Amino acid sequence: MPKPILTIKNLTKIYGQNVIFQNLNLTVNEGDTVVIIGPSGTGKSTLLRCINLLTRPNEGQIWLDDLEITAKGTDEDQVRQHIGMVFQNFLLFNHLTALGNVKLGLTKVKKMSEEEATKKAMHELSRVGLADRANHYPGQLSGGQQQRVGIARALAMDPRVMLFDEPTSALDPELIGEVLEVMRKLALDGMTMVVVTHEMGFAREVADRIVFMEKGHIVEEGSPDEMFNHPKFDRTREFLWKITELYGKKEKEAE
């Protein structure tokens, strides 16, 4: 019996007059990798930010395990440390080394001792293959390395679920692979992940479910096989065809 980690019910987000999405429902089960795809401006980033309480939905509820995190009086900081977030532009803390980036949450949020935090942070950096870059500043790392530090920083908090917002779309083609490799390994290790990406190779191979979002609606969701081989809607087929074409070319160029 799959156990839901993330349950989203009737979520609505409005910016000013602009309804980003309305009555959106989504469930993410423990250990699953859910890939969200859809044209830009559809509200994918906004959805992730709602889940992480970085922005407040106007209506609807979100549960993390059995806790309704959208309830009044929720300790947001407490919730956020259980939800890891990886950003499109990495957003590493520029004044801290790779190690410092991973340690900050451990010492300040989890209140670990310096020594304990260093040990844990080094462990996380090795998980993403960057133990030897621990003392490098973000400005001294390649984009791919920065993003892996970003992943290590989120992992260090031992989150229940990891959110990825187009983690490879700011990367040069030749650096995408190393980041996807780390994510693939994470999925295999049983991490629960919600990934917004247009890397169809990754989606096909790693996703348990693919969700196609358009104009604030979930058009269709299903297993990679269902989505790629017999989608119910023409829109899904068209979109998948378009991005496979587009990104497939980029991948070829990179080789």
Added chain:
Amino acid sequence: MDFSQFLSYIASGTVYTVGVTLIALPAGLLIGTILALLYVYGGKVAARVMNLYSTVFRGIPPLVLLFILFFAVTRGVNLSAFWAGSLSLGMVSSAYQMEIVRGALLSVSGDQLMAARAVGLSRLQAIRYVVLPQAVRLAIPPWSNEAAIVIKDSSLVYALGVPEILRRAQLIGASSQRYLLAYLSAAIIYFLLVYATTRLLNHLEQKLSIPSNP
């Protein structure tokens, strides 16, 4: 009176010039930083008040403000001209320093703050550990500029009778009738102070710069 006596008389005012600067600049930094934090993170009302503060203080000649603050302050408490003048200059400078710190905060804030909160840091922690350390580095060059201005503006307390460099230059110029030489001497001393300060802060900026590959 020979030239060395002449120069040393003027130069002895340096103690006051440096003293005024060392009070006004940190006082302005402290007030300016607090106000900038309120401006950026304190909500709409605070932002309005701070904006007004900044606009008013920067819209009036420093000397006029100096007189107003001096007479306002000394009416309430018994302060020496030196202290009243220094603190008044600090107030004037705080408006400029607030703008410097605010600019730095704004250019770091946003994404960096969001990333810090995503890790689980509270707003206060995020500002303290992520935004401020980066903002400080960004603020050094414009702050160096403001430091130079405060050193130069410290000559204004001469109007309150504080025997700093300019005041002494005027006195000895009058008594010796060698005005040009007196003011030239004052100019040289001011220049050296500003130059040394700017170099020092330049050095600090280099030292604090975050390593990166070109």
